[in-house]
Amino acid sequence: MSCHPEVPYWPRKEPDEVQWQRELRFAERVQALMSGMKSVAGAGAEAAGCSIPHYAVGGDYFDILPLSDGGLRVIVADVMGKGFGAAMIMTMVRSAVRSATHAGLAPGALLKHTNDMLYEDLQQVGAFVTLSCTDYQPASRTVTVAGAGHPYPWLMRGENPTVRIEARGVSVGMLPNRRYQEQVVAVEPGDRLVVYSDGIVEARESDGRELGIPGLESLVRAVTGQRGREWLKAVLFAVAARAREVRDDVTLAVVEFGDNKK
């Protein structure tokens, strides 16, 4: 079968179940390479993240990229839908994001670049992508956040109320030629920045209700004495223990700020 109208039927052997499973296992390894749990330290901050696809592969993506000034860039993206198609689009997003980072683009410009690069393709397949980009700048002890339709990152400081950093912007692939604003927020040692995809707050509890933002926040605040990967695992285990059903890909990333010493 050909998926392109102008390409004739191509005589080939149809894959059997063994071949499909082989391809699936390889796809899972590629997915884990891109979005498996990892942590990266910068000057005065450490970031960790993890994506869990709903099926074998999925459309959530996160990245932690060191910046030339010793800072860190944290990306969380969520492609519409689940499964193989979403995963393929996710790899396109990852390439656009990494090329923009390599070119030294700031968060807002990175989102514009990604939308400019992918808009036509996403329109063709009827998909969109939500994307959050956060840069930590150690010299100024600030984070710069830009968002394209993505849930707002949280800044958590001790027992203070959680601050939602409202970086607003249209999802990638929805409209052409978009510009994305940036929010700049000061951070202090001990602060924690949390970025997530909506799959985690859409998890259903035993009564059928969504965990929701308040539910996730209560689970996050209940995890004490842990940092980095251990903190991530503790939160994800807490969500898994409370959820009857998770319906989508899930991503959770955290940046923890310390003194400006690496």
Place this chain on the structure above:
Amino acid sequence: METDEQVTIKVDGELAIETVEEFEAATARWTGSGKQIELDCRCLAFIDSTGVSGLIKAVVRWQASGAQVAVNNLSDDLKEMLGILGFYEAISDQG
């Protein structure tokens, strides 16, 4: 509910990857009807990203055929979620 000038379509339950095709099939008939179209989302409990895409496609299709479209009675949570995604810009830019 339908009058000569307007049709109100009630969207109930969940608009998600499992139900979006049903939504698209049920709403396609109003394209080119010449009527104002209201989506009454009072009983819409959940919408995922695939559902949002289906909703945008339906609204943009109707607008392209000359219809005035209103998406009403969304819960505050859904309204906020759609606002963050850029849904309202997406449909107003096309309309």
